[in-house]
Amino acid sequence: MKRIIKSIFLLAVCLSPFWAKAQFDGEFVKPRNGKFLLQNATIVTVTKGVIENGSVLMDQGKILAVGKNIAAGDAEVIDCTGKFIYPGMIDGGSRLGLVEVNSIPETQDFAEIGQVTPNMQALVAVNPNSVAIPVTRVSGVTTTLAVPSGGLFPGTAALINLNGYTPDQMFAGFKGVILNFPSSARRSTWDRRSEEEVQKEAEKAEKSLNEIWDRAVTYHQLTKSGVTLQYYPEMEHLAKVIAGELPLLVEVNAANDIVNAIKWIESKKVKAILTGVAEGWRVADKIAAAKLPVIVGPMLSIPTRQSDRYDAAYTNPGKMAKAGVKVVIRSNDAENTRNLPFNAGFAAAYGMGKEDALKAVTINAAEVFGVADKLGSIEVGKDATLFVCTGDPFETKTQINFVFIDGYKVPMNSRHIELYQEFLERSPGLKKN
Amino acid sequence: MKKIIIAALMVFGFGRVESQTPKGSVLIKNATVLTVTKGTLENTDVLVENGLIKKIGKNLQASNIQVIDATGKYLMPGIIDAHSHVALDAVNEATAPITSEVRMSDVIDPYDIGLYRALAGGVTISHALHGSANAIGGQSVTLKHRYGSGNPSDLVMTDAPRTIKFALGENPTRVHGRGNGIQPRTRMGVEAVIRNGFNEALQYKKAWEDYNAALKQKGANPIPPAYSERLQSLVDILDGKVIIHCHSYRADEIYMLIKVCREFGISKIVFQHVNEGFKVAPELAEYTMGASVFADWWAYKFEVYYSTAYNAAILMENNVITSINSDSGELIRHLYHEAGKAQRYGQLTDEQTLALITINPAKQLGIADKVGSIEEGKQADLVIFDGHPLSVYAIPQMTFVDGVKYFDVNEDSDDRRLKVSATEALEPIYLKEHEHRCMHGVDFFFTNFGRNLFTHEH
Known part of the structure; x- marks a missing residue:
């Protein structure tokens, strides 16, 4: 008896390390920091040409070396034979992270109440744990501009990298104040306002825009001259735009509105980027002459006018690029921000060409956002934010193999992939037993 | 009652079938034909007669109908x-x-x-x-x-x-x-x-x-x-x-x-x-x-x-x-x-x-x-692409319904409206289709x- 008790005791001692842990099946894969050598790939650097059979060495979030015959040292080697390396794609405008389920108001954090709320910070409302973030980043889209929407000055957009557990870990170094420029266009094909109503609302909005702007200029001049003013967060924020500390992202789409916006921007001498720009092709020369960069998209849109050629939206970025405009592409989506490369693909097919379309989702975006020292191309010293794939990332057939963001190897997993794994061969199938 | 319904069908239903919608004839030469049901056929011709696919094969001939050279292009079902x-x-x-x-x-x-x-x-x-x-x-x-x-x-x-x-x-x-x-x-x-x-x-x-x-x-x-x-x-x-x-x-x-x-x-x-x-x-x-x-x-x-x-x-x-x-x-x-x-x-x-x-x-x-497929005897609903249709870079070139061409990327004018609103002084600008x-x-x-x-x- 004693021996039996003793052996049970021994067994218990032996098993105790296992008992200490709950019995979970499978292992959770986390983003992993480290020193990695991506070996023997075709490297599409974007800014320095294409390197065949090349390697990329990364450590502590930075690219240490790019080229042939790089020694691995103590780096973890990842064989990329037959594969391609691209810089992470940057979406010039998205709602990703600001909304979880589009129709449920409780999850809509992109639009505040009020016409003038430039102090609303998108970065504050970015949910690092949004289910849509892993869904997006496994497509090679690593960086997005989180854009608030709503009134005349709906808030401040922020560039985020799609890895991190706090908004600050995700912040990628750019902010801009959104201005929805008074619009003479209809919001959608369901917008049934009359011509007069549309016109009246646009005129009213322009009048109120100028009043607000004048007030902001006054606020800025007074504070600059040392006057202490009452707390006025909206004006405090707009004053930063007037001071040139933050650029203005001017959402404008109809051709006439674009021309008006250009005049307005020039008269206010403000640093601006045009966004939307659906009819940019109609006034491409004027945009180019004004030297304003544009963030355009989505390409997968209907033409703005029934009389337009069916492919007007597809050809828009190519026509602007040809006129000499610096073009950035956006998805203007949330949960399907992963379609950014396909938008670029359509732009490429319809006149922009592959090379320019690739720039429009990488280096052009980085330059327009002032982060080209960190993002937008594969160069030594830049952030290790890139991806490995089987071919042209604009093609739907291409598979994305690895994604690195700030040097972290992010898991190639998402809820969409988990559901695929669970249900491809369901168990039980049709019959349980 | 049934008789009445049948009589009604005779008048309206069958009457409709007989009211002729346009049917076309065309010979599409030398395409990569994606039949969907019978594989991919390289350098193949498709002959359409009176709205139907008459013949699929090589070196097909036809007189008095339009011939389209689809060399290097892809043909798929509508x-x-x-x-x-x-x-x-x-x-x-x-x-x-x-x-x-x-x-x-x-x-x-x-x-x-x-x-x-x-x-x-x-x-x-x-x-x-x-x-x-x-x-x-x-x-x-x-x-x-x-x-x-x-x-x-x-x-x-x-x-x-x-x-x-x-x-x-x-x-x-x-x-x-x-x-x-x-x-x-x-x-x-x-x-x-x-x-x-x-x-x-x-x-x-x-x-x-x-x-x-x-x-x-x-x-x-x-x-x-x-x-x-x-x-x-x-x-x-x-x-x-x-x-x-x-x-x-x-x-x-x-x-x-x-x-x-x-x-x-x-x-x-x-x-x-x-x-x-x-x-x-x-x-x-x-x-x-x-x-x-x-x-x-x-x-x-x-x-x-x-x-x-x-x-x-x-x-x-x-x-x-x-x-x-x-x-x-x-x-x-x-x-x-x-x-x-x-x-x-x-x-x-x-x-x-x-x-x-x-x-x-x-x-x-x-x-x-x-x-739904390119097969002899089926209705000639067809599309020609300049590349493989599953490539993001492929652009549809021509679209046929019943052998009649309704879209041509090179020949069509930009404005394809059939009617223009008489009450609108300015054409409305829509920023998006309601998805x-x-x-x-x-x-x-x-x-x-x-x-x-x-x-x-x-």
């Missing part, structure tokens, strides 16, 4: 969209949970520029559905994109079977339960509304059978039951004359309707949207005519939050007849690209992927013997729930 609301003046008759008496064939707008835009994306046939406000909606119509005629009936594919829209989940419960305070408010109610409808239809059928039997009795003078178009349409579903196309998202509600249909002996049912179809793929494969899905749409409302872009691939690998549809005037323009996403998400083969927008939707609409038109005409119901009219409502 794309079929199993879920659209193109060319419809109205979408939802949202006045009762069952409105099986209304017909979309009564509200066709042949002037819709969306038809041309769809042709420019290679789409030759679309299934124009009633909306999703009601558990049992109206009867839908299968359209051939014969753009250019001002006569609505020229667009109707007269040899397609009848179809009807059903809808489960959030839309009917929101419109009727929460909007009107009547059943259904829950997924229990949706099941009950459909079940009650079928049972009433059975009673109605029996009443007419009793009446017709009584008529045969000598000297009998029975009173006929009141005619109901609504119940008669449900009888036609029970008799297998109408294919159900059911708006649905969640696995539980899909499974519910499969069970109800099996109980009433209905096998002609296709599920639409079916975002959680992948969870009940074995059941869909066994008991239904399949699933017509989006390539990647999700998270626009709660019942599509647990979706996956791998849905089409999972369904295909489980032998569910699967198609990819648009439900949108925007997506309908690039269904070849939407289908291509099933290669990103699930690595389907080219042939499987092309089937998603050709032969599979044809099966779901009951027209697979007529269209998903299923709830068109019932947007006023949303205002009660604090929803933004301009967010997606599918």
